[in-house]
Amino acid sequence: MSKGLFITLEGGEGVGKSTQLKLLQAALLSAGVDVVTTREPGGSPGAEELRQVLLFGKHPLSLRAEILTHFAARYDHVDQVITPALEAGKVVVCDRFTDSTLAYQGYGRAEGNLDVLRLISRLQEQLGRDPDMTFLLEAPRDVARLRLAARGAPVDRYELSDEGFHARVLAGFQEIARQDTGRVRRISTDGLSPEAVNAMIVKDIRARLQ
Numbered sequence: 237m238s239k240g241l242f243i244t245l246e247g248g249e250g251v252g253k254s255t256q257l258k259l260l261q262a263a264l265l266s267a268g269v270d271v272v273t274t275r276e277p278g279g280s281p282g283a284e285e286l287r288q289v290l291l292f293g294k295h296p297l298s299l300r301a302e303i304l305t306h307f308a309a310r311y312d313h314v315d316q317v318i319t320p321a322l323e324a325g326k327v328v329v330c331d332r333f334t335d336s337t338l339a340y341q342g343y344g345r346a347e348g349n350l351d352v353l354r355l356i357s358r359l360q361e362q363l364g365r366d367p368d369m370t371f372l373l374e375a376p377r378d379v380a381r382l383r384l385a386a387r388g389a390p391v392d393r394y395e396l397s398d399e400g401f402h403a404r405v406l407a408g409f410q411e412i413a414r415q416d417t418g419r420v421r422r423i424s425t426d427g428l429s430p431e432a433v434n435a436m437i438v439k440d441i442r443a444r445l446q
């Protein structure tokens with residue numbers, strides 16, 4: 237059994253997950269909490285190699301192959317990084333996890349096709365690792381796009397997808413939050429400073445750690 241706490245940050249591109257990951261790491265470290273921050277796809281050396289294929293590979297994978305590759309990366313990340321840290325009693329904060337596969341592949345690419353949602357759910361069950369707390373960060377897509385343009389990072393395969401895809405992804409995240417209100421807290425980052433968003437997240441985590 238794990239002794240630590242597993243927290244995930246979820247949401248579409250540009251909503252502020254990486255920013256919150258860094259702020260949360262600093263806040264938890266200064267409170268004396270032993271914290272590990274990580275991300276998906278990636279987070280272990282092998283999974284980071286798979287990230288390159290998924291985000292920047294020359295040849296798009298079929299949907300089933302894409303889902304299995306996200307989960308191959310995730311199994312390695314869980315086995316080599318997340319589970320050992322939790323078993324050592326640490327707090328693990330991960331930028332994206334299985335909710336992203338449901339939102340992007342299940343609702344975005346497969347448009348909610350039941351067979352695909354079932355495949356993802358089976359892979360998730362076998363993984364044997366679910367987050368204890370998830371913060372779903374939200375911002376209107378036009379706000380997020382302006383932030384991404386200002387940030388100027390390399391544009392990956394998913395970010396290049398059409399706006400219909402992104403709308404389905406955001407609706408997918410909302411559906412996930414509706415189905416799991418005990419785990420998922422929705423936070424709108426529009427019009428809030430990164431520090432204000434961080435204060436809301438830290439307050440929830442402190443309450444959970446007490």
Ligand SMILES: Nc1ncnc2c1ncn2[C@@H]1O[C@H](COP(=O)(O)OP(=O)(O)OP(=O)(O)O)[C@@H](O)[C@H]1O
Pocket residue numbers: 248249250251252253254255256383384386387425426427428429430433
């Ligand atoms: N609350 C906020 N208000 C305004 N700008 C923000 C806020 N949070 C983050 N930003 C800025 O928006 C840009 C995108 O933020 P960030 O990289 O954290 O998003 P992300 O959700 O991790 O995106 P991606 O999934 O594409 O990696 C950055 O330039 C960041 O400085």
Ligand SMILES: Cc1cn([C@H]2C[C@H](O)[C@@H](COP(=O)(O)O)O2)c(=O)[nH]c1=O
Pocket residue numbers: 249275276277291306332333334336337338340341392394395
């Ligand atoms: C875990 C996971 C991620 N994705 C997509 C979502 C994003 O477009 C990229 C990751 O880029 P980021 O800058 O690190 O946010 O990958 C996905 O489609 N499915 C997943 O399971």
